[in-house]
Amino acid sequence: MEQSIESYIKNLVRETIGHTLGQLQLQSERRIYVIANWKMNKTLAETAEFLQKINSSNNVSVVVCPPTQLLYPAHLFIKQSGKPVGLGAQNVHWADKGAYTGETSISMLQDVGCEYVIIGHSERRQYSGENDQLVNMKVAQSLKAGLTPIICIGETLEQKNAQKTEQVLTKQLFGALKDIDSGDFILAYEPVWAIGTGQSATAELAQETHSYIRSVLKQIVGQKAESISILYGGSANESNAAEYRAMPDIDGVLVGGASLQAHSFDGIINVFAKGEQNS
Known part of the structure; x- marks a missing residue:
């Protein structure tokens, strides 16, 4: 016995x-990412200066997402520098081509050197009326063409206060990944109440939410959920980067305001590079 x-x-x-x-x-x-979302900022000269100043790391995948007009110059600057920096767009259209004034197709993005594309950012959802169905169409097209989508999800302050965070994130995840059964993508949790406000979710709260997101992912893609990088994207900066890096389900950051200055973005890269070496 x-x-x-x-x-x-x-x-x-x-x-x-x-x-x-x-x-x-x-x-x-899981790959660690530090991604710059410049939004509607920077000139050609500022782009060149920024890319010349920033460093890169073999331990961290660094990606820069300029406005559409700056994508090709940025591609040339990166190529000339020899730095291992990826290039991403801030948006893409779901159609291959057609009468869609002001839009940009996936093939156009790839033609100017893009490897990544941000899809479903809260500002696109707010100002351009993007919904989960449209996000899903863009994700499907991107994966089909071999472009890596950075899929953004997140709750508003009103939804957070109503304790609907999990409900909102679940709906957005299932909507964005409907009928998606293959291809590599990145997720970015960006609490809308923290974007551009200077407020940010504590590392513990962000970890709790990221863990929940991964549990929902398991329902959608199975064990593959463990290998998907989930980034934090709500007012991440040089001061709080180390706290996020220490969390087991936070695999990098999608940086807005703090990505506009080379020194602050560099600081974030260094934090995640050191954390990767110590892990």
């Missing part, structure tokens, strides 16, 4: 350790 109990305990411990090591291995395999 004692031998049976001892054997049972040993097997249980072995299984627990194996599961824990498996989770840690999957976590360590």
Whole structure:
């Protein structure tokens, strides 16, 4: 009897350790991203100066997302510098081509060197009326063409105060990923109440939310959810970056205001690079 109990305990411990090591291995395999979203900022000269000043790291995937008009010059500057910096767009249209004045297709983005595209940013949802169905169409088109979508989700202050954060995020996730069963994508949790306000979710609150997001992802894509990078995107800056980096389900940051100055963006890159080396 004692031998049976001892054997049972040993097997249980072995299984627990194996599961824990498996989770840690999957976590360590997730790519760490520091992504700049310049929004409607910067001139050609400012773009060149910024890309000349910033550093890069082998431990962190650095991506810059300028306005559409600056994408090709940015591509040339990056190519000339030889720095391992990825280029992303801030938006894309769901159609291959057509009578869509003012829009940009995926093939156009790829033609000027884009590898990534932000989809469903809260400001696009607010000012351009983007909904989950439109986000899903853009995600599907991007994945089909081999462009990596950075899918943004997040709740407003009103929804947060009404304790609807999980409900909102679940709806946005299932909507954005409807019928998506293959391809690599990045998620960015951006609490709308924290964007551009100077407020930010505490690292603990962000971790709790990221953990919930990953649990919903498991319902959608299965075990692949463990390998998907989930970034935090609400007023992230050089001062709070280390706190976010320490959290197990936060795999980088989508940076707005703090990405406009090379020194502050560089500081964030350095924080995540050091954290990666220590992990």
